[in-house]
């Protein structure tokens with residue numbers, strides 16, 4: 001029996017092959033590999049998709065976060081609040097900016113930052129916070145923005161996993177001051193290599209990020225800021241432009257797969273299914289279940305050819321890289337419990353009903 005991967009990028013390519021080959025060929029022929037016409041065209045289309053005014057393509061999602069922090073002037077002496085159960089990049093960029101990452105625990109049901117958690121962690125040194133829309137589910141942004149306004153801090157959304165997610169009818173990317181997206185290949189919108197974008201409705205911030213990503217340039221050899229080289233490659237923009245045309249359809253397919261898992265796995269009382277935030281539109285970058293017997297289930301599914309993952313096993317406050325921040329075991333019980341109990345199961349738009357049924361059957365066989 002053929003194995004079922006966690007994510008199947010080959011199946012996606014097979015479905016769009018001729019169109020993709022033509023888009024790549026067009027770039028090879030015109031040879032404007034840096035800042036070619038596909039870059040600004042993709043930026044406009046991605047801004048339209050996000051329902052934001054501006055999108056600026058950058059080299060990857062980590063740089064999108066770093067450039068957003070830089071544009072807000074975050075640096076040494078500042079504290080930036082984020083959650084303990086995210087990919088390391090969210091906190092890494094705070095440290096590389098010279099600021100101090102401050103972690104908060106998450107809601108046990110939807111796994112994201114809460115307004116109460118944010119509020120309690122704010123000090124006079126807090127400059128900004130980075131709520132993450134983890135697994136494709138929006139954080140409670142209306143409530144978070146209310147706290148941010150009252151306490152005069154800036155908000156950067158980490159939407160690396162949440163292209164097209166919405167909260168209270170408003171798309172992610174329209175809540176915070178700036179929003180970072182990743183187009184890492186396995187993300188809901190993925191390049192064929194590294195790529196990312198910053199979106200915003202603030203023209204000044206957009207212009208600053210646009211300069212920073214390209215050596216702080218205002219003209220070919222005139223540099224307003226000390227910037228970086230983190231442009232979006234023309235080839236990746238051409239690839240992303242093709243895929244963007246399918247993103248709504250793919251997100252709808254992910255939501256349909258999630259509904260099938262919900263119905264079938266709901267039969268197993270020993271499993272906890274992913275919680276949903278009221279008012280949210282989840283785009284299921286990942287479908288994450290929980291069980292006390294996670295290690296055994298993981299082994300059982302792997303043995304049966306089913307791709308699984310853990311996002312993420314070690315919360316950031318317990319990472320060796322953040323040892324110097326002085327956190328310890330017990331500081332963030334929800335994040336710690338999630339690290340021990342979560343399991344990501346196959347989730348991608350092209351997964352067939354038969355494959356979903358096989359995943360469900362294998363999980364059922366473990367219990368039975």
Ligand SMILES: *Cc1c(COP(=O)(O)O)cnc(C)c1O
Pocket residue numbers: 060061062063086087089090132158160161182183184194195196
């Ligand atoms: C993928 C990811 C990033 C980093 O994106 P890259 O493009 O890999 O640099 C940041 N935050 C979260 C939550 C992610 O999932």
